Amino acid sequence: MTVSIVGTGQSPYTRHVRAGTDTSRVIARAVQDALFDAGLRPADVDGFAVSSFTMGPDHAIDLAWRMGLRLSWLMQDTNGGASAGGMLQHAVRAIEAGDASVIVLAAGDVMDGAAFAHLVANYNRATKEHLAPLPMRGPNGLFAMLTIRQMEALGLTREDYGHIAIAQRRWAAENPGAVYRGPLTMDDYLNAPLVAEPLGRYDCVPPVTGADAVVLIADPRDGTARARVLSVRSSYNSDQQAGDGLATGLRSCAEAGWEEAGIGPAEVDLACVYDDYPSMVVAQLADLGMIPALEDTSAFIRRRIYTRELPVNTSGGQLSAGQAGAAGGMHGLVEASRQLMGLAGPRQVPARHAVVSGYGMVLYRFGACASMTVLEAAE
Known part of the structure; x- marks a missing residue:
């Protein structure tokens, strides 16, 4: 079985974030854009993974609930620059094992001055x-x-x-x-x-505020544009x-x-x-x-x-x-x-x-x- 990326999304990057901007909303927008790009709906998703430094006190399950996802596979990664590869590695294995069929991977943060200062001091x-x-x-x-x-x-x-x-x-x-x-x-x-x-x-x-997301599925056979892993x-x-x-x-x-x-x-x-x-x-x-x-x-x-x-x-x-x-x-x-x-x-x-x-x-x-x-x- 080959696993492919069939959709990508990005919440706009911004250097100067508006007061009150919420990390969960920033990530959710990237997820929404990725699903739209893939021609899929939230109801099609049964796997989700996320990486974020500023999502707390919420966790992956809280964000999944806020986005209305019903899942059989869930993951939260905290490994920063290596997080996308780590989540992708687990997601590919999950699809190959039949634990999920449509997995969204997402990562993002609100990085205003205060958030960045706290992160670098308490990494x-x-x-x-x-x-x-x-x-x-x-x-x-x-x-x-x-x-x-x-x-x-x-x-x-x-x-x-x-x-x-x-x-x-x-x-x-x-x-x-x-x-x-x-x-x-x-x-x-x-x-x-x-x-x-x-x-x-x-x-x-x-440092900027923003988020990215990709959609993974088992290799389609209908000519869908994709990037095979x-x-x-x-x-x-x-x-x-x-x-x-x-x-x-x-x-x-x-x-x-x-x-x-x-x-x-x-x-x-x-x-x-x-x-x-x-x-x-x-x-x-x-x-x-x-x-x-x-x-x-x-x-x-x-x-x-x-x-x-x-x-x-x-x-x-x-x-x-x-x-x-x-x-x-x-x-x-x-x-x-x-x-x-x-x-x-x-x-x-x-x-x-x-x-x-x-x-x-x-x-x-x-x-x-x-x-x-x-x-x-x-x-």
Whole structure:
């Protein structure tokens, strides 16, 4: 049995949220849009999974009840950037086992100033007890140190990271859902205020309010536009905290993911990787095998990413579209699915295969969770 994504939805991203905006309503709108896109109704849904940092005190079952869903399968994921892959992995297995036939996956948050400040100060025990008391805000300082280490290891410069941010902004210009769509030049990038050296303003993902959703079903036979799930793998590895941070959990699951998919990195036409910082784009592409082991990373960035010869984060990624809390983990899955279904509008690329990766849940130094998904356009 093959499982496919047949619908996607997105609650509009916004940098400045209206007072009183409710997380459940934001997520519900994305779910409604995804079901409409799939030509389905809430009554057709028998499985639901959600990821959110700001839905409390409600839980998945409360949101399902508010949306009028009658379910035989339910899941709530809290693993941030890796949540979409984790939910997808469980949902695929549930459909294969016959536990559900139509599953909606959703993620979203209200990220106003107060919500963001609370999240970065109380992310987990490690953050609350050891990082929050330090004179630094959120993960920027941690990833500034990681970026310096990556620059030294790979011989990268700030211009190399700028090429990534600029390429994604060019993609964002063609995405009406992106929060930042205006031109970004290398001078703009290099002269922007520093946040945590060497990270400048355009290296750090902007928090926004919004939500994303996808609809999964067993592979239809009626010619419905769809993105087939060829493989999905996850890594939850606390040992990453002892390393240098230059390798993500993708390194431990990529080989199995490609083998299950039946294709390799060279056959991928589109990559949507979690991009809270440009250095993490580099790390994930390397761990997925998208950057050949013997190729100079700086040259790869200039030759493949900056020229957009290899489409990377064609929505503009989170760096330009915005990071809607836990929805950041689903942003790439929605974009890859839309591209493979031919629904990406002016930014449409000719793609048959796409890889999507997630990364997140910072413990003491680095993200402890990662996921990869390989998708194929229906013929």
